[in-house]
Amino acid sequence: MNPVRAGVLAGLTVVAGLAVEFGPLALSVPGGLMLAFVLPGLAINDALFRRGRRDIGMVERIILVPSLSLAVLVLGGLLLWALGGNLNRTSWMLVCAVSTLASIGVAVYRTHTAVAASAPGAGGGGERRIPAISRQRLIRDVLPLALAGVLLAGVGVWSFTDSQQTYDLEVTSLSAAPPGPVDAAGNRSLQVSAAGLGAAAGPYTMVLTGTSGEELSRHDITPDTDGDWTGRLTVPADERVTVNLFRGGDPAAFRTLIIAAAS
Numbered sequence: 001m002n003p004v005r006a007g008v009l010a011g012l013t014v015v016a017g018l019a020v021e022f023g024p025l026a027l028s029v030p031g032g033l034m035l036a037f038v039l040p041g042l043a044i045n046d047a048l049f050r051r052g053r054r055d056i057g058m059v060e061r062i063i064l065v066p067s068l069s070l071a072v073l074v075l076g077g078l079l080l081w082a083l084g085g086n087l088n089r090t091s092w093m094l095v096c097a098v099s100t101l102a103s104i105g106v107a108v109y110r111t112h113t114a115v116a117a118s119a120p121g122a123g124g125g126g127e128r129r130i131p132a133i134s135r136q137r138l139i140r141d142v143l144p145l146a147l148a149g150v151l152l153a154g155v156g157v158w159s160f161t162d163s164q165q166t167y168d169l170e171v172t173s174l175s176a177a178p179p180g181p182v183d184a185a186g187n188r189s190l191q192v193s194a195a196g197l198g199a200a201a202g203p204y205t206m207v208l209t210g211t212s213g214e215e216l217s218r219h220d221i222t223p224d225t226d227g228d229w230t231g232r233l234t235v236p237a238d239e240r241v242t243v244n245l246f247r248g249g250d251p252a253a254f255r256t257l258i259i260a261a262a263s
Contacts, residue, residue, distance in 0.1 A: 001107035035096035041065035043103035197223035
């Protein structure tokens with residue numbers, strides 16, 4: 001690695017680290033992505049493989065950059081956790097930045113020793129030329145990498161689509177407001193609400209049971225077009241009441257709410 005490349009890479013690492021630690025969201029996100037996916041891989045690439053080697057093609061280097069960067073995240077995080085460190089923004093930034101700067105140092109040292117060994121009079125006889133890559137080797141090496149890239153891209157698209165579908169999945173909830181005061185008959189009025197009731201999964205039935213498990217009342221629930229339902233129920237004040245919500249004739253309740261007895 002020549003001094004100019006080393007300086008630029010080290011400068012980008014420092015700037016990205018400062019942006020992650022102290023910058024606003026508009027700067028910390030790009031800085032974090034650079035530290036997570038690009039900068040460590042570039043530095044480790046240069047530390048492991050001399051630039052200009054023909055047995056390491058451009059496609060291989062492109063695949064290695066994010067792969068090595070992610071490896072730094074995984075291994076660095078595991079090491080930090082094993083040492084009892086905290087996994088937070090600062091620690092992740094330091095793992096990536098320190099690994100990048102250390103790899104830059106190794107790459108600069110290797111370049112310096114290689115130049116010294118190939119200098120006239122050093123006994124190395126100059127750098128040996130490596131033959132150009134044959135078409136057979138190109139197909140043998142590049143095609144698997146291209147297929148791996150397509151596979152990774154497909155997995156990424158599938159993961160993103162699945163996360164969107166999971167995020168948009170509506171979850172059924174059952175809640176109740178605090179019961180009202182005890183009336184003359186020893187009962188309390190209770191407002192119960194349910195959300196996320198899909199029409200296709202119905203019909204819905206709400207069953208109230210008392211402390212000893214006896215059924216107090218049964219109600220058919222009809223949600224609105226948004227899948228929500230709200231109603232007022234009357235429950236005994238001196239009993240712990242369990243509100244069970246049943247779906248589509250299922251024998252077991254899929255949502256349960258417990259109302260404590262009045263103290």
